[in-house]
Amino acid sequence: NAGVMQNPRHLVRRRGQEARLRCSPMKGHSHVYWYRQLPEEGLKFMVYLQKENIIDESGMPKERFSAEFPKEGPSILRIQQVVRGDSAAYFCASSPQGQNTEAFFGQGTRLTVV
Amino acid sequence: AQSVTQLDSQVPVFEEAPVELRCNYSSSVSVYLFWYVQYPNQGLQLLLKYLSGSTLVKGINGFEAEFNKSQTSFHLRKPSVHISDTAEYFCAVTPPRGAGSYQLTFGKGTKLSVIP
Numbered sequence: 001n002a003g004v005m006q007n008p009r010h011l012v013r014r015r016g017q018e019a020r021l022r023c024s025p026m027k028g029h030s031h032v033y034w035y036r037q038l039p040e041e042g043l044k045f046m047v048y049l050q051k052e053n054i055i056d057e058s059g060m061p062k063e064r065f066s067a068e069f070p071k072e073g074p075s076i077l078r079i080q081q082v083v084r085g086d087s088a089a090y091f092c093a094s095s096p097q098g099q100n101t102e103a104f105f106g107q108g109t110r111l112t113v114v
Numbered sequence: 115a116q117s118v119t120q121l122d123s124q125v126p127v128f129e130e131a132p133v134e135l136r137c138n139y140s141s142s143v144s145v146y147l148f149w150y151v152q153y154p155n156q157g158l159q160l161l162l163k164y165l166s167g168s169t170l171v172k173g174i175n176g177f178e179a180e181f182n183k184s185q186t187s188f189h190l191r192k193p194s195v196h197i198s199d200t201a202e203y204f205c206a207v208t209p210p211r212g213a214g215s216y217q218l219t220f221g222k223g224t225k226l227s228v229i230p
Contacts, residue, residue, distance in 0.1 A: 004157075006157075031216070033216065033217075033218075035218075035220075040222070041222055041223075042118075042204055042206075042220035042221050042222045042223050043158070043204070043206075043218070043220045044220070045217040045218065045219070048216050048217070055216070056214075056216065056217070059217075091157060091158065098215075098216050099215070099216065101146060101163060101165060101208075103218070104160075105150075105157040105158040105159070106157050107155075107156055107157040108156075108157050110155075
């Protein structure tokens with residue numbers, strides 16, 4: 001049973017480009033969470049999704065960021081028109097139900113904006 | 115809302131010595147508590163969690179933590195550390211139910227360096 005898979009592991013984008021981060025949850029998990037880790041900081045919650053639904057996006061920046069979890073395929077975190085301040089590690093977690101007591105984390109995508 | 119304070123950003127310790135990593139939290143409601151470990155360029159791995167019951171929780175790799183409700187603390191301990199324990203450790207909380215119960219609130223992390 002593979003764990004939470006995130007790709008790419010490393011992503012370099014120039015300012016103004018788009019970044020697409022993918023997350024495939026563990027088998028049997030239908031709940032996905034995205035977190036951002038800025039340098040020297042802990043992880044900050046961004047968004048919680050179930051299949052085809054955004055449940056809570058209270059941690060998402062108001063502009064340029066969006067997330068989806070389609071019926072088929074991985075969850076996608078999209079950042080449009082990236083800026084240097086978007087450089088961070090983005091982690092995805094998944095759980096079988098909407099409870100973080102059973103959440104498993106992926107290895108993260110490290111985004112560098114140049 | 116909840117908040118987590120990890121009092122030490124870096125903790126150096128000699129191999130085979132004991133270690134304690136401190137975590138205090140603030141919350142207006144009861145919480146579940148977690149410790150995660152992050153090895154360099156890796157994701158987070160759950161070390162242990164407190165949901166209810168005994169306040170002393172044992173986790174993987176010989177770590178344990180004690181929940182102290184009166185002091186709102188959840189300190190992580192290991193009696194004898196190994197080189198392989200060198201990593202960053204994060205304390206996290208979440209309310210068991212209601213608003214935000216699916217969000218983990220993390221501390222800023224403590225970098226444990228084990229010295230040979």
